[in-house]
Amino acid sequence: MNNPNSEKLEPLNADELSDPVFDSLRKRGHRVTAQRELILQIFRNLPHGQHLSAEELHGQLLERGSSVSLATAYRTLKLLTSMGLLRELDFAEGHKHYELKQDDLPHQHIICTGCNSTLEFEDHFLEEAGQKIGARYNFDVVDAQFKIFGICQQCRKTR
Amino acid sequence: MNNPNSEKLEPLNADELSDPVFDSLRKRGHRVTAQRELILQIFRNLPHGQHLSAEELHGQLLERGSSVSLATAYRTLKLLTSMGLLRELDFAEGHKHYELKQDDLPHQHIICTGCNSTLEFEDHFLEEAGQKIGARYNFDVVDAQFKIFGICQQCRKTR
DNA sequence: ATTCGTGCAAAATCTTTGCATTCGA
């Protein structure tokens, strides 16, 4: 039925089957399915700093020849987020965005409320600040998100 | 039809009519209606750091004897946000929250993903950081929101 | 052989919108 897309990107070989994420899924009693493999692959091949909405992810899945349903896309996004593998982002657009969580490359976002474009910037300091502040209130910090809303130069000119 | 609730909180007198926010509304060609007055009043009487969802705001409006519709609540929240009077908050709960924007009392949020409770903390430094970083990318910064997601002490014990 | 995951369609949420009416300036 659905072709696990063995011709593009890395083929799904023994290497893939021992992927730490897959192990982690099995350890939790979840299963490694072609759909989950492909979704993970898509996020891993996304340029650093890029993020996808559920619809966008679904679009990419279809493009790659998979017939994953939108429902499964939503279910998988939720699962991977709950496992701490994805970061759920909210840009005040009415729908969420997701990106691979990479603790070694922390970044935050600047959002233009004029054109909805987003810009990433790295800042280790903010990362640490999140940890410190959380600790002060006895929180186990999972993620710290710093969002800066404003109007970009482009939009300022246009108006 | 709807009682502008003149018996609770500050009565709507000459004082209210010269409220800078009302002037600002009129200046933009908008009108000062009983509904908008009440909504602003509710936000102003909210304890510092508290926020409301559209549904919650609507509930409070009904409690105060007003028959404002939910649609108007949404429309007013949007209007006041676009005027920079309210801050739109997103706690990854599927709906937005709003609070009065008070530049003199900047605060950020820690959200427990276990029980959805939120905790406010003040931090002028983060405020400045938002301005600086925005400026670096030529943005007119409107708001900077720092969200820390984690598990609170309570939830950690419960589990 | 179980039990979990998936697809599909329906439902649930949250938010926006068209239209006739009411109201503020």
Added chain:
DNA sequence: TCGAATGCAAAGATTTTGCACGAAT
């Protein structure tokens, strides 16, 4: 007066869910 705001109900958009079937362990 006249255009803006409101209420209502309907429509949109996003996300979740029940159920039968297929797939992973």
